[in-house]
Amino acid sequence: NVPVASYYGETFKSVGLGRCLQKAKEMIGWDEKYPVRDMGNGKVRAVGGALAMQGSGISGVDQAAVEIRLSDEGTYNMLIGATDMGTGCDTILAQMAAECLECDVDRIAVHGVDTDVSPYDTGSYASSTTYVTGNAVIKTCETLKNKMIHLAAEKMDCTDEEVIFEGDRFYVPDSEKEITLETLATASHFNRNDVMSASESFSSPVSPPPFMAGMVEIELDKATGQVEIIDYAAAVDCGTPINENLARVQTEGGIVQGIGMALYENIQYRADGAMINNSFMQYKIPSRIDMGKLRVEFESAYEPTGPFGAKSIGEIVINTPSPALANAIYNACGVRLRELPMTSERIKMGMLKLEK
Structure with a gap:
């Protein structure tokens, strides 16, 4: 890993992002599936990807x-x-x-x-x-x-x-x-x-960032705008994982949270300020059956300032689902959504606007 210039005057000393991108592409079968395939039954399948970086604590603050x-x-x-x-x-x-x-x-x-x-x-x-x-x-x-x-x-x-x-x-x-x-x-x-x-x-004067590549394959019903997740592939550079099993389940949990934020979870208020969806009957979160296939791999990059070469993994894992799904939806139907959650109603309304 060659040190490269980074943000706020810091220098990256461990960068596995390129390997993460290549690994995620291989896992999802990107070259064979990009950008969209017509399934012949009113549904299409498309892929989308996103890259992310975070930090390892707040430099000069955390102790x-x-x-x-x-x-x-x-x-x-x-x-x-x-x-x-x-x-x-x-x-x-x-x-x-x-x-x-x-x-x-x-x-x-x-x-x-x-x-x-x-x-x-x-x-x-x-x-x-x-x-x-x-x-x-x-x-x-x-x-x-x-x-x-x-x-x-x-x-x-x-x-x-x-x-x-x-x-x-x-x-x-x-x-x-x-x-x-x-x-x-x-x-x-x-x-x-x-x-x-x-x-x-x-307390650290630097905050070495972890990196992640996330890629998703979806199936979109063109009649309703409904999105089903078929496959989600994630490759993470969190330095040297201290406990790979814990890192993997934390990554999987963060991806599920990210999918919930991207597709389902929505807070709405009445005119008088009362929350409409104040129970899980109205506030929808994804369950295991909503996830499709979920796979996580690690591309280690030894971080010299970290304990045994480790960087963080706590927040990076929730960052890629929303943009990856937005890109997959765009590839599937041409609708570019910039507001969450990306519900089937918003997708279908976007498709109707494109038809005019």
């Missing part, structure tokens, strides 16, 4: 702090201020800590957020948790490791530089000096003025 404590059993307690809203950040941050501390992830206990006692975090918003809080986790682990190594050196009567940390033990090469993590943890709670706990914060 996250993390505290990690070594318990007397040789496990770790991690306190964070970012709330897991279903994105899996508790798992992802625990994975990062486990990687840094060279232990199994089940030895990292993540404590739920309580603003009275949790370290400060700007919040789970702005695509920030993996990037901003993740970097805070790495900094905290390094500080804690150095403190543990210093204590291990004290117990083994050697210098810090001689000690090797190997997850469950500390040792000095070419000697019999060794102390287990559990023994060190127990020793850290007796006759000491330095508890084995560390806390660090992180």
Whole structure:
């Protein structure tokens, strides 16, 4: 990845957008299906695509702090201020800590957020948790490791530089000096003025953007303007995915939300200001049967400023459905819609105007 000039004076250090575009085209079969095919039954099938970029936290604004404590059993307690809203950040941050501390992830206990006692975090918003809080986790682990190594050196009567940390033990090469993590943890709670706990914060001067290519195939009924989604292919560059399974389901969920915003969800008010569609009987959201086929692939691009090369994925995934569907509808019937939701009524009315 060659650094290229970007927005607000920043420089992109990881760009997988070109590969995302190529991957999405292959997934959807773009060259064979573009722009439209007549199905011979009053319906046509068309494809449309869109590209998007977002950000990883708000540079110079977002801040996250993390505290990690070594318990007397040789496990770790991690306190964070970012709330897991279903994105899996508790798992992802625990994975990062486990990687840094060279232990199994089940030895990292993540404590739920309580603003009275949790370290400060700007919040789970702005695509920030993996990037901003993740970097805070790495900094905290390094500080804690150095403190543990210093204590291990004290117990083994050697210098810090001689000690090797190997997850469950500390040792000095070419000697019999060794102390287990559990023994060190127990020793850290007796006759000491330095508890084995560390806390660090992180704020970034940059916001490396993730990229996404989204392509959709629709079937449009020319008699009614009704749109049915046949296939949606997404290729995402979120840096190096920390947990690909969680990243995939988060992408799928964001695409479904984007489809709902594009085709179904509509807020309407009466003249007196009361909302008309104030229940799910009137306010329509898509279900699984409305989705057709939904496929997600990742085109990793290592981000040097991110934790283990990661960028964000929280918001990028909702950005492509609306423009991709608008382009597919245009290719299908020539109607260019610029207002959401793109209902069958608006599509049909646009088609009638074109016929005049």
